[in-house]
Amino acid sequence: MYVLEKAPAKINLSLDVLFKRPDDYHEIEMVMTTIDLADRIELISQNKDCIKIESENRFVPSDERNLAYRAAKLLKDTYGITKGVKIIIEKNIPVAAGLAGGSSDAAATLRGLNRLWSLGLTTKQLADLGAKIGSDVSFCVYNTTALAQGRGEIITEIPAPPACWVVLAKPTQGVSTQSIYQQLSLNESKHPNTNGMIEAIKNNDYSTMCNLLGNVLEPVTVSLHQEVEQIKRQMENSGADAVLMSGSGPTVFALVRQESRARRIYNSLRGFCEEVYVVRMLGYQETLD
The missing domain is CATH 3.30.230.10 (Ribosomal Protein S5; domain 2)
Incomplete structure (x- = not known):
């Protein structure tokens, strides 16, 4: 079986x-x-x-x-x-x-x-x-x-987010989650609006969801891995609606509504890092069989 x-x-x-x-x-x-x-x-x-x-x-x-x-x-x-x-x-x-x-x-x-x-x-x-x-x-x-x-x-x-494309780019160097948390200074951190993000998703409000993307760990990882900031800038300059680092990093993702723009961002990143992906947002459970 x-x-x-x-x-x-x-x-x-x-x-x-x-x-x-x-x-x-x-x-x-x-x-x-x-x-x-x-x-x-x-x-x-x-x-x-x-x-x-x-x-x-x-x-x-x-x-x-x-x-x-x-x-x-x-x-x-x-x-x-x-x-x-x-x-x-x-x-x-x-x-x-x-x-x-x-x-x-x-x-x-x-x-x-x-x-x-x-x-x-x-x-x-x-x-x-x-x-x-x-x-x-x-x-x-x-x-x-x-x-x-x-x-x-x-x-x-909570409900699935508004449908969109996600472009992911992972720098070559990995990141230790433990080390990022150890260097986090909560007093100096800019905290994201969690409740606002949940409401934006519930309202299927793509624009507000993009505006409220936030990750308190991102500045710490960026200070240790400049490549993360370079990838973010490249994505933004190539037309991303919003850009954020996921988790403790180092992967950065861009959100876009149009597949053509997602492909443009993907192509612009090929010189920056080897691991780049274009995928759809899911947000709901899928099975294989």
Whole structure:
């Protein structure tokens, strides 16, 4: 038996950090949505009690460092599952890019194993398990558009954003999320209007959504990686309606309504960085089978 799951990337339309918590995590408010750039997860039953990870991407670990592996182990340990599984990861989302690729793989593994092993768990139960794996996994379990609060595990779903094209550009150098948070000075930060962003999305107001894009981590990453600022300027000069860095970076995305303009931005970036994508905004759950 096997199941297939789509594991889409996420972008942050709004990312705010409110304060540092006693548990050393940060209290955050993020409006996130999915885009049509996705990994493909195939889960195949194994008679032997084991977890195997297979991927052609050399950056994908095959042991406990892999979040999909940890998701499968968490389900096995929590529910006493003695069956095994082979997890084949077709990697399309850039690694260490601020797009939650690993978290989405883990979430897809939770959803898929819930079906493969007939566990009957609700989305909320899967999201609660996901919170034990990583801060973005709970959102990725829902796989829609949502406000994420707490350290990312408190999820409130909202409607999908207005339809548009998304151009993504990832600089060659990866970014350590931990190091970005360590250098964040909340007293000097410009905080985005989270409630305004949610209202703009609910009202299907593309223009206001573009105007309210904001990421409190962006100035920190820009100060360490000038390439991020260069990509932003190139996108803006090529006609983007709005530009923002996703997560802790380094990937930058541009929003546009017209495909022709998206292609123009894409072409203008080919000299700046190797990893450039043109995709559609999703914001709702898709399945492969």
